[in-house]
Amino acid sequence: MCFKKINLFFRNRLFYLFVFVAIILYTLFVSNTSIYLILIIFGFLFYFLILSIIIAKKYPTTSNSLSFPKKVPTVAVVTYAYNNFQSILLTVERLKKLKYPIPFTVYVITDGTCKFLDNISGVKQIILPKKYFCKSDINLKSRVINKGLKHIKEENVFQVDGDTIPNKDVLMKLTGTLRENVVMAIGSIGVTNTNNFVEKIQVVEYNFGFGFPRMIMTAMNSLDIGTGALCLYKKKIFDQVGGYDVKNITEDKEIVYKLIDSGYRAEFVIDAKAKTVVPDTWKKFFIQRIRWFRGGYDVTSKYMHFLFKKNVGFFSFYFIYTNISLILGMLFVFKTIYDFISNLFLNIYYYLLNFIQYGFSFSDIFHLHISFAPLMNSFLLLMLVSITFALYFIIISFEYNDFKMKRKHIIPLIYMIFVHGFILLLISIISIVYGVFGVKYKW
Amino acid sequence: MVKYVSVNVFLTAFLILLIVLIIIFFGVMGYDNYKKNGYEEDIKLLNQQMVLDDLFMVYIADTNNIQEKCSILEKQYSAEYNLNRQLLDKLRQINENALVPTSNYIKYMYVLTNVKLWMYHKKLNIDCNKDKILILYFYSETINQGKLDKIKDEHINSLFEDTLNSISERCKNINVFVLPYNKDIIILNQIISDYNVANYPAIVVDKNVYYNVSELQNFNCETN
Numbered sequence: 001m002c003f004k005k006i007n008l009f010f011r012n013r014l015f016y017l018f019v020f021v022a023i024i025l026y027t028l029f030v031s032n033t034s035i036y037l038i039l040i041i042f043g044f045l046f047y048f049l050i051l052s053i054i055i056a057k058k059y060p061t062t063s064n065s066l067s068f069p070k071k072v073p074t075v076a077v078v079t080y081a082y083n084n085f086q087s088i089l090l091t092v093e094r095l096k097k098l099k100y101p102i103p104f105t106v107y108v109i110t111d112g113t114c115k116f117l118d119n120i121s122g123v124k125q126i127i128l129p130k131k132y133f134c135k136s137d138i139n140l141k142s143r144v145i146n147k148g149l150k151h152i153k154e155e156n157v158f159q160v161d162g163d164t165i166p167n168k169d170v171l172m173k174l175t176g177t178l179r180e181n182v183v184m185a186i187g188s189i190g191v192t193n194t195n196n197f198v199e200k201i202q203v204v205e206y207n208f209g210f211g212f213p214r215m216i217m218t219a220m221n222s223l224d225i226g227t228g229a230l231c232l233y234k235k236k237i238f239d240q241v242g243g244y245d246v247k248n249i250t251e252d253k254e255i256v257y258k259l260i261d262s263g264y265r266a267e268f269v270i271d272a273k274a275k276t277v278v279p280d281t282w283k284k285f286f287i288q289r290i291r292w293f294r295g296g297y298d299v300t301s302k303y304m305h306f307l308f309k310k311n312v313g314f315f316s317f318y319f320i321y322t323n324i325s326l327i328l329g330m331l332f333v334f335k336t337i338y339d340f341i342s343n344l345f346l347n348i349y350y351y352l353l354n355f356i357q358y359g360f361s362f363s364d365i366f367h368l369h370i371s372f373a374p375l376m377n378s379f380l381l382l383m384l385v386s387i388t389f390a391l392y393f394i395i396i397s398f399e400y401n402d403f404k405m406k407r408k409h410i411i412p413l414i415y416m417i418f419v420h421g422f423i424l425l426l427i428s429i430i431s432i433v434y435g436v437f438g439v440k441y442k443w
Numbered sequence: 444m445v446k447y448v449s450v451n452v453f454l455t456a457f458l459i460l461l462i463v464l465i466i467i468f469f470g471v472m473g474y475d476n477y478k479k480n481g482y483e484e485d486i487k488l489l490n491q492q493m494v495l496d497d498l499f500m501v502y503i504a505d506t507n508n509i510q511e512k513c514s515i516l517e518k519q520y521s522a523e524y525n526l527n528r529q530l531l532d533k534l535r536q537i538n539e540n541a542l543v544p545t546s547n548y549i550k551y552m553y554v555l556t557n558v559k560l561w562m563y564h565k566k567l568n569i570d571c572n573k574d575k576i577l578i579l580y581f582y583s584e585t586i587n588q589g590k591l592d593k594i595k596d597e598h599i600n601s602l603f604e605d606t607l608n609s610i611s612e613r614c615k616n617i618n619v620f621v622l623p624y625n626k627d628i629i630i631l632n633q634i635i636s637d638y639n640v641a642n643y644p645a646i647v648v649d650k651n652v653y654y655n656v657s658e659l660q661n662f663n664c665e666t667n
Contacts (some may be wrong), residue, residue, distance in 0.1 A: 043464050050463070051456040058445055221447045314448070350598035385467060394516065 006304060013181065015301035016435035019327055023429065026331045027338045042386070043327055048321070051217045054273045056396050063215035063270040066176035073178075075171065075232070076154035076248050078108040080132040080144050081117075081162050088114065088162045095160060096122050100233065109148035109172075138441045142244030142251040154235065161229040164273035165192065173272035174232040183237040184256065186214070186227040187272035198285055200412040202278040205211065206290045208416065211401035214268040222318035223266045228252035230274045237264060244427055248302075249441050250295025257303045260315055260352045270400070286427060287442050293431035294441065326428065333425040361433065389421045390417060457654045459563060463543060485530050486552045492523050496593060511572030520563050524618055527557055531621055558630050561620040576664070579647040580607055581624040581640055601645045606656040614664030 014333070073342055077095050081088035088108060095106045109126045111133040117125050117432070126148045133140060149157060156178065158171055170187055188211050191203045217223040226233075228251065244251040252322035256266045279285040306312065306319045343393045392419070398405065433439075483524060496519050530553060564577050583596040611617050624643035626632040634640075638647050646653045653659055 039468055042467070043460055046463070047456060047460050050459050051453065053451055054456055054459075057450055059448065062446065105621045168500065219446075219448045314453070317453075332549055347598075350595060354598060354602055385463075 012298060012301045013305065013436070013438075014303070015297065016432055019092065019297075019330070020436045021430050022327060023432070027335045035078040036174050041332070044328060045325055046386075046389060048216075048325070049389050052212070052393060053396065054220045055216050056212070056400065058221045061391050062074075062219040063268050064270050065173035065269050066179075068101070068172060068176050069179075072146070072200045073156050073175065074102070074154040075100060075158055075175070076152045076161065076235070077106045077158045077171075078145070078148065079103055079106070079150070079160045080141070080148065080160055081114050083135075084113045084115075085162060086116065089116065091160065091162055092120065092123055093169075094285055097168055097391055099168050100171050104154070104171075106150070107152060109144050115184045115288040138249050139246045139251070141168050142246045142248070146243040146246065149235065149238070154237065156232055156325045157235045157238065158232045159230075160274070160340060161276060162230045163192075163277040164274050165276075166230060170230070170272045170274060171232070173267055177214060177267050177269050178232065178234055180392075182267050183259060184221075184226055184231055184233040185272070185292045186225070186232075186264035186266060186268050187230040187274055188214075188268070188270050189227060189229055190273060191277040191278050193277040193280060196280060197412065198278055198282055199278060200408060200416060202285075204409055204412045204416050205420065206278075207401045207403035209272060210326065212397035215270055215400065217318070220318060221315045222264060222313070222315045224253065224256050224260070224270055224315075224318070226252035226256045226266055226426045230272075232264075237262075248295055248298055249291050250256065251300060253296060254299050254302070258300055260312060261306075261309075263311075263343070288422065289427045290431050290434065291442065293428045294435055297431065304345050315348065322421065326425075329421075330429050330432065333422055337426070348397075387417070412426075426427070454549070470659070472557070482530060482549055483552075485526065486549065487554060489523055489526055489530075489556050490552075492519065492526075493563075496520070496523075496563065509571070509662055512571070515569055516563075516570070516602050517573070520560065520567060520639060523560055524564070527553070529559055550623075551628070552639070553624075554628055554631065556618050557622060558634070564618055574616055576614065576648065578607065578619045578623050579638070580608075580619055580623060581606075581643050581645045582648070585641040600644055602656050603646065607646070610659065610662050610664075614662070616664065 051241055077098065078089060079088065079095065080203055092106055092108060098104075103122075107126055108114065108123060109128060110117070111130050112125075112127040114125065117123055128144060132144050132147060137143065145159065156175070158174070160166060166187070172186060174185040189206060191199065191206050193199050194203050214223060214225070229251070237259070238255075241262050241264075242257070244257075245254045245258070247303045248254040259266060279288050300319075300323055303319075309316055394413075448645070462586065473591060496516065499515060499519070561577060564575060567573055568575055580598045582603065607619050611619060622631060622634075624631075624635070624640070624645070638650050638652060639652070640647060642654050644654075646656075646659065648662075
């Protein structure tokens, strides 16, 4: 056990180091990117887009809910709250109203401070010792759920975050999906808070990125995330694989890898919908995404054996493909930032040097060297093709998610197309750096 | 029942991608090559003009009307000079923007044409007693160098170009011939050694070589 731990630790660090070194080497030693390399990378990244478009046309109903099973399984609706978290009441009220053919219990795992839950019918508190609710513990959720589920006897567990409000029919829509080796079903998440720009960006992002791509992954039998905010799973299998990994900060991703490793699958159901609260400031958004990326990379390094694993269908392909795409994206983004900043500083240095030596005005020099090149050039052509593809993908994605664009979404959408991917890859690079230097995880 | 994607879908996507890539590849190459071919055509046109000049020179060599001869040649040369300057701008633009780099052939032809033009102008000055000031500008050419050198060169080149531009605006009797400091091209090597150009960037006016733009600040349009 101890050896396995050390092995995992080094494997993890080695992964971060490998990506870090690749980024540095590419940035410093690849000076000119030839058209052939550009086309290879372009092709690599666009393969998924083309694949998605074909799947969307050929398998449009892949993620639709399946018919409810004849034998109704018992279900425990589980959420958690601590520190006298009053807002849980709203969630609990909504959970109680969920449609299901047989009665079910809403379990709230608490630290004993939520006394207001005591007298609500249909709701049971599972009180755990306070040590499970240490606020500084970034794995609080996985510890609490793992421990709390030991008190539950139902066949299925429907897990919902305290700030997530599901639609009434969610359980009905998700239950049919659990069958044979499909042991986890996840729903589609929307955004509750839509006031400021950060929130609006996430509205567009959730509708673009968290619906359609997951349907594509499901169709490829390669869904690799469990969406802890809203998922239904078979408790027996959950227990069998050892529950959540309490050492991973994206336990909902790790659990799916663990399930796939054991021969099971998760699937996405587009019409099982819920809304959740998203970060409302850039700082919170940044912390959340760092957590997602670092957790994701921890999972990748832990399950590196998927590279060679047989009998997982297309998952190995998906695993290799997504990781290479991410790394390629990071190489490009870091090099672009590095080139921009270094060019800026070098230019300022030489402007100043020339100014001191010869006393030329800045405006003269700027005037001579900035060319706007009015003619369309081949690089612009390539960019145009890329944007056309991306736009088409976004349109299909919105359509699939039943998302109606409003005027207030136009600027966030423009930001999404031209800036968001860049920002996410930048955050991904930062998370790699954090990983290399062992920076403490934050929630 | 959920229908999972079959291998055929992956293959179809790969085929479509391949077709898209081929279209893009040939589109990009075709577009850049189309533009480059246009520049090659410009060079060919210039060379045709020069052949015409040579013929003119031979034809009017025996004429006694020196004035007519000089007037014809001056017009011809100044038109070619302007064409060649435009070509330089175009070459710079394609170098900045194109994915497909400019071929050495175009650059080489541009250099040779420019040298030939410079020699014609020199001859015109002597034969027709003209007072045109002919300036050779050797810019530093960054080949296989690091980014630091490239930016340094760009800045120092820009200083020289800036100075030459301001001189050209001030003095209308000036023709500037822009050449790379490249000793691998035999004719350039010859000029570089003839004029003792030891470093780059450098500006050659008559027999004088300037390595520092501040020396040209007070350039006299008449006496140089």
